[in-house]
Amino acid sequence: MSTKAIIVDDHDMLLRGLCLILESVNGGAVEVVATTTDGSRALNLAQEHGADVVVTDAAMPGTDGVGVVKACSPFLPVLVLTTFDDAALVKELIGAGASGYILKDVSPEELTSAIVAVAEGGLILDPRIARHAFSSVPQEGELAVLTRAERGVAELVARGLNNREIAEAQFLAEGTVKNHVSALLRKLQARDRTVLALHLSKVLDL
Structure with a gap:
């Protein structure tokens, strides 16, 4: 089944170009069910067409990428596809709750894979963007507060x-994993899963 x-x-x-590209890559793994040049319409369109994921530019007039993320991320994962490798913008998008950040010069195959991964609940970060995510990260000693089970989950969240x-x-049961992730968020004082994964990937040097 295609990712909508x-x-x-x-x-x-x-x-138009993105639609043509996605239709021809990986056997149509991604189906573009709607497009818009108006960020304020993103959530309504996504709900109307039963979309699995929203892919948005970062810098746009009117409702920009941050606005799209804030409107959609409580309901759907949002992948930001941008030409901007800017520290302040990256931090703002992370804080808003985006699930992925990639630059527009990625290959069609990489873009398709990123869209599918984000739709399935994964976290996608272009390495060139991830380096801007935080100016400071937790130290390894902070992980001492985690139980053995939480540490195992933490390593996979980071990946x-x-x-x-x-x-x-x-x-493990999926509910048990959810409980461990909640504990990680609380113990490491991360405001959401994206922030948590970025922190962990840095401190674990993944």
Whole structure:
């Protein structure tokens, strides 16, 4: 089954190009069910078409990428596809709750894989963007507050796995994994899973 995506970008030609690219890659793994140049329409379109994920540009007139993330992320994962490698913008998008951040010069195959991964609950970070995510990270000693089970889950969260994948890898119930992730958020004082994964990937040097 194809992943249903909404694409938001203020350039109509780019929208058309992305649609053509995604239709021809990986056997149509991603189906673009709607596009818009108006970020304020993203959530309504996504709900109307039963989308699995929203893909948005970062810098747009009117409702920009941050606005799209804030509106959609409580309901759907949002992948930010941008040309901007800017520290302040990256931090703002992370704080807003985006599930992925990649630059527009990625290959069609990488883009398709990123969209599918984010739709399935994964975390996708272009390495060129991830280095801007935080100016400071927790020290290894902070992980001493974690139990052995929490540490095992933490390593997989840092690698971008979703709860189902972690449950399978650790032979745990998905509800147990959810509880461990909640404990990690509380103990490491991370405001959301994206922030948590970024912190952990840095402190664990993954």
